[in-house]
Amino acid sequence: MTSQPLATLTTMRVGGPAEEILAAHTRHELQEQAIQLWERGDDWLLLGGGSNTVVADEGYPGPVLLVRTGGVALVEDPELAPGTVRIRVEAGHDWDALVAECVERGWAGIEALSGIPGLAGAAPVQNIGAYGQELSGVLHSIEFLAASTYDVLRMPAADLALSYRDSVIKQGLEGVVLSIDLVLTxxxxxxxxxxxxxxxxxxxxxxxxxxxxxxLGARVPLRTVRDTVLRLRASKGMVLDETDHDSWSAGSFFTNPIVTERFARGLPENAPRFPVAEAGPTAAVTTFEELAAGQPLRIPATPPERRVKLSAAWLIEQSGVPRGYRLPGSGASVSTKHTLAITNRGNASASDIGELARFIVQRVQQEFGLVLVPEPNLYGIEI
Structure with missing residues (x-):
């Protein structure tokens, strides 16, 4: 049991101390310590790589459990399609180290997710994605310790309701991801x-x-894709670098808003728009056989309005918040490389981060009439 500022355990490098800090280095320790904390009845924080977490200057008023497990293993699965492999990755395994290993072994499917900070267990919570790939495209299942029963469940990816930076876990399903299974080419x-x-x-x-x-659609050597993605991410301050304050961040601080096409038509013509996949149509015709069997007439439902994804970075910049913007006297600023990251310039407090985030939200709301949603988990900070 130790205690230290959470600023030393998060990539934003802000945050006061926790009541206590525990570390789990094996899957057994992770299960046992999580169950003990639930039985105590206190609120507690599960912390992996700290890349998606911002804690207030006052710290966290409860225990923090650090996930420090690791390991990758092949899983025998007779149902695998030819030319694929299934791997099991412990929750505390470094994500980018996993991508590097897969590239070296010739396993394709997560190469465009190179350079994303954090640990494997957090990947399904956020359904991480970048450069045209998402975890949902390769996730087979997760091993999940349920808080309600303390049972270890094998949850298929289909049960996680994975969508853009979202899942049933992020929406409140309480428990701990112990491992994830991926199916790769x-x-x-x-x-x-x-x-x-x-x-x-x-x-x-x-x-x-x-x-x-x-x-688009071309296939490129795996190492080339990884190297190129790392270079692109570094150019945006999205690869952790002790010497680059633009990387002292939580990555993208806001999610890209998803709005109706009708709303998007009210934005300037040059506002970036990306189509959002919709659920497939349901049957709208009742057959004679169904009517004869006593089924009621099926009335076609009004199709939902099409939705589009907007660029939060574009909205921020067009609302008058440029790269490198800093409030007077603040230790936080918008990244000098792109407007979607809020960064610690070396002496920022969590209050500085929150103040700048609130200012950005207000500017975008005033200019475009929509509210940006923070992507990182915020503790003790109101936006």
């Missing part, structure tokens, strides 16, 4: 030991395709 099998380098999944993000000099 074994690109090394297709290439062969003496053949060409294993290729990535098809490139689906225009900025990445441009940086690679290929068309």
């Amino acid at each position: 074994d690109a090394g099998v297709a290439a062969g030991e003496d053949g060409p380098e294993p290729l990535s999944e098809p490139i689906r993000y225009s900025q990445l395709a441009g940086a690679l000099g290929v068309e």
Whole structure:
């Protein structure tokens, strides 16, 4: 049991002390300590890499449990499609180290998620995504310790309601992710030991395709994709770097708003818009056989209005908050590389971070009539 400022355990590098800090280095320790904390009845915080967490200057008024497990193992699965592998990753395993290992072993599917800070167990909570790939595209299942029963459950990805930066866990399903299972393409099998380098999944993000000099849908050597993504992320301050204050952040501080097409039509024509996949249509016709069987006439429902995703970075900049913007006397600023990150310039307090975030939300609301939603988990900070 130790106590230290949470500023030393989070990538934003702000936050006061916790009541106590515990660390779990094995899956058994993680289960046992989580159950003990639940039985105590106190509020407590599960903390992984600290890349998506901002804690108030007053600290956290309860225990903090650090996830420090690790390991990657192949899982035998007779139902796997040919040319794929299933791997089990402990919750405390460093995410980017996992991506690097998969690239080296010729396993494709998460190469565009290179450089994302944090641990594997947090990945399904946020449904992490970048450069055209999302965890939901490869997640098979998770091993989940349920707070309600203390049972360890194998939860299929389909039961997690994964969507843009969201899941049932983020929405309040209480428990602890112990491990995650991924199904990846074994690109090394297709290439062969003496053949060409294993290729990535098809490139689906225009900025990445441009940086690679290929068309959308092309496949590129895995190492090339990883190196290019790391370079792109570093150019935005999104790769952790002790010497770069733009990386002293929680990554993207706001999610990209999803709005109706009708609302989006009221924005300037040059506002970036990205289509959002909708659920497939339901049957709108009742067959004669169904009527004969006594089923009621099916009345076609009014289809939901199409939705689009907006660029939070564009909205922030167009509301008059440029890169590098800093409130007078504050130790926090908008990143000098892009407007979606709030950064610690070396002496910021959590209050500075919260004040700047509130200012940005107010400016965007005043200019465009919508409210930006913070992406990181905030404790003791009101936006």
